[in-house]
Amino acid sequence: FGTFNTIKTEIDSVVSATAEITIKATAALSGDKAQIDCEFSKVIENADYNVVLVQTEEKSKVAMD
Numbered sequence: 795f796g797t798f799n800t801i802k803t804e805i806d807s808v809v810s811a812t813a814e815i816t817i818k819a820t821a822a823l824s825g826d827k828a829q830i831d832c833e834f835s836k837v838i839e840n841a842d843y844n845v846v847l848v849q850t851e852e853k854s855k856v857a858m859d
Contacts, residue, residue, distance in 0.1 A: 819845070 816835040821828055832845055 817845075821847070 818833040
């Protein structure tokens with residue numbers, strides 16, 4: 795458990811740290827297409843940014859015979 799506690803302490807300190815970058819995102823749905831716009835509080839040279847859109851629920855019409 796010693797190794798686990800050491801690693802957990804390091805992870806907890808990183809997770810509780812203040813974020814260096816904030817992201818403001820807006821989304822609009824038009825038909826079956828989503829338009830996502832993101833604004834970053836600062837840009838880090840040569841950094842890659844990945845933005846993921848997650849659908850939490852789906853509505854569908856089911857034909858009942």
